[in-house]
Amino acid sequence: MRLANKEVQPKKTAWAEPQDHRQICLRMHLLLRRCGIEASWIRDRMVAHAIFASGWKQRCWWHNAWGVKLGTWTGYWYTMQTKEVDQGGNWYSVPGAAWRAFDRWQDAVRDYQQRISPDSSRYAAAYEALIKAEPRDVYDRQFWASLQGGGYMTDRGFSPAQFHTLCSRVRQEVAAATAKDMESANAWVDQAMPFEETIAEDPWKGGGKTGNRFFRSDGDSRDRGGDDTDLEEVTE
Structure with a gap:
């Protein structure tokens, strides 16, 4: 579901307790799998990216775990102070930065996929590295x-x-992860993203050539809008 163009109050959407690093990794890993991302090495990198953007404390609001700024987004959005770095390596505060608000985890995942894609003018090379498995260290870097x-x-x-x-x-x-760890993680994923809401089609399959669309298990496809010129990590 796409939210209407409106500013909303920040709503924190952490996915595990801050001190439980295993569940932070495992829950996001399983959530991405339920979104249809089958390759474990892709999920590894996306989870690591989410941890970098949101931190182990999961400074994540409205499911925006990968820290995407408002840009041309026409859905809900929120403002949150952040810090950025200039070309000289100096940090400075940005008090009223605007960020995308996603109603569901799967919407945040699809937004990520449609930007880190072979069709992107800025991130096609990142996509090519993301989808390659071995050697892991080379393609991680x-x-x-x-x-x-x-x-x-x-x-x-x-x-x-x-x-x-x-x-x-x-x-x-x-x-x-132990059987108990898996049970806890799966229970969270079942609550956060029920199977009936799972998006069946993966835009990255078959080379990722899906254009500017996203897909849901009920067969509904909707235009997402936006471009790839407005990504920015949350650093605070």
């Missing part, structure tokens, strides 16, 4: 370097090597 090269975030202090380390941490947490 290439994905992050390509995002930075496309201007996704102003913070250049978090290097591709550090991003690979974060991806490795995500993989370790998911691999170490």
